[in-house]
Amino acid sequence: MHLQGVSDEIMCRAFPTILKGIARVWFSKIPPNIVSSLEELSKLFVNNFIGGQRHKRSLSSLLTIEQGQNESLRSFITHFNREVMTVDKMDDKMLLAAFHNGVNFDLVIHKLYEQEPQTMAELIHLAQSFMNVKDVIIAKKRKKAK
Template sequence: MPQVKSYDGSKDILDHLESFKTLMHLQGVPDTIMCRAFPTTLKGPAKIWFSRLTLNSISAFKELSAQFASHFIGGQRYKKSTACLLNIKQREDETLRSYITCFNKEALSIDEADDKILVAAFTNGLQKAKFLFSL
């Protein structure tokens, strides 16, 4: 069974919450148990924040996750647009394989990427002469 990595307050909070909820729902865990299990996924400042909550002040996981998200919203990742892919260029000494790996890594971090824009950005960043020579 997959495990949720510990959250310390510095990464994407929504990603952590979704990973936790998905794992709990997959196992059919009730809401009250989710509230009790959630602190086991926390460390550092996040664990300290949780320990300072008033006892019995949370009645549902939805309420817990809302308070948690509002407190740690600064760690939320910003959404990238496909325009950032236009900045990726194949370096003079970079192999085609390395450029493809780098481009794909960035492309996967974009939530709503259109295939036509991906292809245009990819070809725009290629060293044209090196690409034709490698074919």
């Protein structure tokens, strides 16, 4: 629209057509005739939604994640991965160290040091294999109990 030389007034009127969800609700609550330029509308928009942005955490914050006493490995991996998504810059070596630091299953720790995964993908694959074996063992125990 800027390239076509469209006026601020038309751009302000076109602005709500691109909004969805909460942004559209916010826009509909702006009192009429309060905005006189596209610049004012832009400032209102940014000021309203900038507080809703999630700030990325540092990679070292992952070192505080620990597997709970009764938390399953599967649950811990889900929790760990959710936290990884909040980190700004990821480094596989640091992620591996944080996972090693947080996991509490002795057999998993043993496997991690035995196999020494070099990437998070390798570590997750190894953990998945461990969980699959554990599931088979549990299923066999249930079958024997019946």
